[in-house]
Amino acid sequence: MTTTIVSSASKEVKIGFDQPFVIIGERINPTGRKILAEEMKAGDFSRVEADAIAQVEAGAHMLDVNAGIPLADEPALLAQAIQLVQSITDVPISIDSSIIEALERGLSVYNGKALVNSVTGEDEVLERVLPLVARHGAAVVAISNDETGISEDPDERFLVAKKIVERAADYGIDRSDVVVDPLVMPIGAINTAGRQVMHVVKRLRDELQVNTTCGASNVSFGLPNRNGINSAFLTMAIGAGLTSAITSPLHPEVMQAVRGADVMMGHDPDCTNWIKAYREPVTDASGAAMGARGDRPRRRRRA
Amino acid sequence: MTTTIVSSASKEVKIGFDQPFVIIGERINPTGRKILAEEMKAGDFSRVEADAIAQVEAGAHMLDVNAGIPLADEPALLAQAIQLVQSITDVPISIDSSIIEALERGLSVYNGKALVNSVTGEDEVLERVLPLVARHGAAVVAISNDETGISEDPDERFLVAKKIVERAADYGIDRSDVVVDPLVMPIGAINTAGRQVMHVVKRLRDELQVNTTCGASNVSFGLPNRNGINSAFLTMAIGAGLTSAITSPLHPEVMQAVRGADVMMGHDPDCTNWIKAYREPVTDASGAAMGARGDRPRRRRRA
Numbered sequence: 001m002t003t004t005i006v007s008s009a010s011k012e013v014k015i016g017f018d019q020p021f022v023i024i025g026e027r028i029n030p031t032g033r034k035i036l037a038e039e040m041k042a043g044d045f046s047r048v049e050a051d052a053i054a055q056v057e058a059g060a061h062m063l064d065v066n067a068g069i070p071l072a073d074e075p076a077l078l079a080q081a082i083q084l085v086q087s088i089t090d091v092p093i094s095i096d097s098s099i100i101e102a103l104e105r106g107l108s109v110y111n112g113k114a115l116v117n118s119v120t121g122e123d124e125v126l127e128r129v130l131p132l133v134a135r136h137g138a139a140v141v142a143i144s145n146d147e148t149g150i151s152e153d154p155d156e157r158f159l160v161a162k163k164i165v166e167r168a169a170d171y172g173i174d175r176s177d178v179v180v181d182p183l184v185m186p187i188g189a190i191n192t193a194g195r196q197v198m199h200v201v202k203r204l205r206d207e208l209q210v211n212t213t214c215g216a217s218n219v220s221f222g223l224p225n226r227n228g229i230n231s232a233f234l235t236m237a238i239g240a241g242l243t244s245a246i247t248s249p250l251h252p253e254v255m256q257a258v259r260g261a262d263v264m265m266g267h268d269p270d271c272t273n274w275i276k277a278y279r280e281p282v283t284d285a286s287g288a289a290m291g292a293r294g295d296r297p298r299r300r301r302r303a
Numbered sequence: 304m305t306t307t308i309v310s311s312a313s314k315e316v317k318i319g320f321d322q323p324f325v326i327i328g329e330r331i332n333p334t335g336r337k338i339l340a341e342e343m344k345a346g347d348f349s350r351v352e353a354d355a356i357a358q359v360e361a362g363a364h365m366l367d368v369n370a371g372i373p374l375a376d377e378p379a380l381l382a383q384a385i386q387l388v389q390s391i392t393d394v395p396i397s398i399d400s401s402i403i404e405a406l407e408r409g410l411s412v413y414n415g416k417a418l419v420n421s422v423t424g425e426d427e428v429l430e431r432v433l434p435l436v437a438r439h440g441a442a443v444v445a446i447s448n449d450e451t452g453i454s455e456d457p458d459e460r461f462l463v464a465k466k467i468v469e470r471a472a473d474y475g476i477d478r479s480d481v482v483v484d485p486l487v488m489p490i491g492a493i494n495t496a497g498r499q500v501m502h503v504v505k506r507l508r509d510e511l512q513v514n515t516t517c518g519a520s521n522v523s524f525g526l527p528n529r530n531g532i533n534s535a536f537l538t539m540a541i542g543a544g545l546t547s548a549i550t551s552p553l554h555p556e557v558m559q560a561v562r563g564a565d566v567m568m569g570h571d572p573d574c575t576n577w578i579k580a581y582r583e584p585v586t587d588a589s590g591a592a593m594g595a596r597g598d599r600p601r602r603r604r605r606a
Contacts, residue, residue: 187566188574194567198542223574225559225581232538232563239501239539256528260535263490264497271491271526278528 002176004139004211004243006062006092007112013061013092015179015211015244020267021234021258022062022244024094024115024213025055028081029066037069040077045084052085058249063089064117065106066096075105082106094141094246100128107136114138115179117246121146121160130171139177140168141213144200150183154196157182158203165208179211179244180204186221187229193219194233198240205241216247216254231257238265305479307442307514307546309365309395310415316364316395318482318514318547323570324537324561325365325547327397327418327516328358331384332369344375348387355388361552362561366392367420368409369399378408385409397444397549403431410439417441420549421484424449424463433474442480443471444516447503453486457499460485461506468511482514482547483507489524490532496522497536501543508544519550519557534560541568 003016015022028051030037036047052063065085067077078097085093095106096117103116118141119129133140142164144150144157151157161180168178182200185193197219201212214237220229231253234245238261249255259277262268306319318325331354333340339350355366368388370380381400388396398409399420406419421444422432436443445467447453447460454460464483471481485503488496500517507513517540523532534556537548541564552558562580565571 191569191572195569198567223581224578224583228559228563228581229566229577231534232560232567235535235538235560236542236564236567239542256531257535257538260531261539263532264501264535264539266494266498269494274532275527278526278531280527 002209002211004115004176004179005113006115006139008086008090008092009111011090011092011112015213017205017211017241017243018267019243020262020273021238021242021265022213023060023249023255023258024062024064024244024246025051025058025060025249026064026215026217026246027051027055027248027250028063028085029096030069031066037072040067040081041069041072045081048081048084049088052089055249056089056091059255060091060249062092062094062115062244064094064096064246067102068097068099074099075102078102079105079109083109086111095138100132103129104132107132107138110136115141117141118143118181119164120144121164123147126164126167130168130173133168133177134171134173139179140173141181142168142178142210143181144183152190154182154200155203158200158208161200161204161210162208165210175208175210179213180208181214182212184214184216184218184233186223187219187233188222194236197233197237197242201237201240201242211243212241213244213246214242216245227251227253230254234258235261235264238262305512305514307418307479307482308416309418309442311389311393311395312414314393314395314415318516320508320514320544320546321570322546323565323576324541324545324568325516326363326552326558326561327365327367327547327549328354328361328363328552329367329518329520329549330354330358330551330553331366331388332399333372334369340372340375343370343380343384344372348384351384351387352391355392358552359392359394362558363394363552365395365397365418365547367397367399367549369420370405371400371402377402378405381405382408382412386412389414398441403435406432407435410435410441413439418444418482420444421446422467423447424467426450429467429470433471433476436471436480437474437476442482443476444484445471445481445513446484447486455493457485457503458506461503461511464503464507464513465511468513478511478513482516483511484517485515487517487519487521487536489526490522490536491525497539500536500540500545504540504543504545514546515544516547516549517545519548530554530556533557537561538564538567541565 065081094115094117116138120143144160146160187193219233220226235257368384397418397420419436419441423446447463449463490496522536523529538560
């Protein structure tokens with residue numbers, strides 16, 4: 001029962017096999033968001049603020065913060081964004097950058113135990129990122145690709161994850177502080193992408209005993225009704241053991257899938273969260289609270 | 304790779320580990336439907352006809368037909384309903400009754416290879432239903448309860464299923480013609496109901512190598528937003544290996560969950576069915592077909 005604990009100054013979030021699924025809000029990321037990129041570069045963080053608040057209100061348990069803008073001072077922007085987000089929300093942050101100096105600056109201003117996003121299996125990257133993670137007592141997202149790229153064989157990706165977990169241990173980072181991203185392929189291109197993820201997630205959980213995360217919306221790339229595919233993917237992956245995802249909590253359909261998956265996994269005792277989210281409005285004239293409408297269960301009688 | 308084949312006069316449906324999920328439409332059942340019961344008793348089958356057509360149009364691959372009406376001539380009504388449904392649709396039928404004479408009459412008028420719904424693990428029931436199934440070369444739904452009722456222990460329910468499969472073999476019925484219902488409990492009352500089903504379905508698939516079905520909507524009894532719970536349940540159960548369900552195809556949300564699960568399992572090659580169901584309408588001025596709108600996949604860059 002591996003549990004990854006991350007925190008802000010005032011709040012702890014547990015990612016774990018026996019915990020409700022953790023949604024890491026993906027919105028604060030200028031990649032592919034031209035207006036956000038321009039604003040951040042010009043020092044206007046109003047959209048970052050709005051995105052932070054909206055995602056937490058929609059149910060995000062953590063927020064990913066990325067400031068990857070070409071020709072900008074990414075370390076300074078990332079630090080500024082993190083401080084802003086920490087000043088207006090209390091959820092832990094996933095510090096997301098491909099630039100080691102940005103990760104370092106982000107960690108130096110961060111209040112709590114952060115999730116560093118990310119390290120890959122490339123030796124050079126491992127040697128630069130892992131000491132940083134260890135020094136700050138952070139947790140880290142391990143992406144299962146290496147010098148050879150992303151293997152199409154999920155078992156090869158498992159081996160890369162294993163290597164990262166072992167290397168992290170050399171730096172004193174426990175496996176409970178490594179959250180593996182098994183890499184989700186677009187299922188419109190690779191028909192087995194869903195089964196691959198379920199297979200690797202099971203192995204990561206049973207054999208490597210690590211928590212897992214992924215960029216969930218990749219799976220639906222190029223398909224219509226992406227939220228429908230994303231919902232199916234998340235539900236099934238949670239059933240296989242996925243414990244968190246970097247995704248947008250702003251789609252009610254996706255949040256419903258995650259809440260439903262929590263119920264199915266037994267991680268929403270008495271369905272308290274489900275009932276809170278979907279309780280039907282009181283409609284009787286007296287204003288008295290009405291119970292949830294429920295048809296009788298279908299009677300399966302004996303032959 | 305167990306495959307259960309059922310058929311009408313002109314159409315074959317395969318329930319199997321490597322097949323798209325099979326929806327058995329549950330609507331033609333007077334239990335809890337007072338108006339339908341009264342109409343059928345009075346010889347008015349117009350609603351049966353409408354339900355049959357609506358369910359097939361909504362995507363049902365098979366139809367369950369039940370005529371269990373108190374103080375009515377159930378064998379005659381069931382035979383009449385089956386003949387009517389077979390005259391207006393081409394999908395195979397699940398002949399659903401707790402009365403042996405009704406199953407017998409239903410089978411005698413049925414055109415094709417039917418699914419008999421159901422047999423339990425009670426010795427007396429096994430001895431009456433299995434010879435009938437064998438004589439008609441039908442398949443049968445095996446419900447995993449016996450003289451002692453429904454065990455709360457899913458492994459006990461597995462043992463009941465195993466007993467039924469073994470007993471069926473004594474009558475010359477192959478395991479591929481036994482579709483086990485692991486019994487789904489309301490998750491609002493039993494917090495582990497979801498995990499129980501996944502656990503039993505996996506064992507039924509791996510150890511007993513049988514196909515599975517269930518009355519899916521029982522799981523959400525008493526909860527708000529039942530379709531949301533049913534969707535999560537079906538998606539996760541399909542991930543665990545469930546191969547069919549007796550449920551209503553009239554909820555678009557539930558059908559979407561099943562179609563999404565087929566995609567995730569790799570049972571919708573090239574996502575053909577998904578794209579057909581959810582392709583966005585052509586909106587450009589020229590009227591030329593437009594591709595599905597797809598955002599760029601979230602870029603996971605190397606640290």
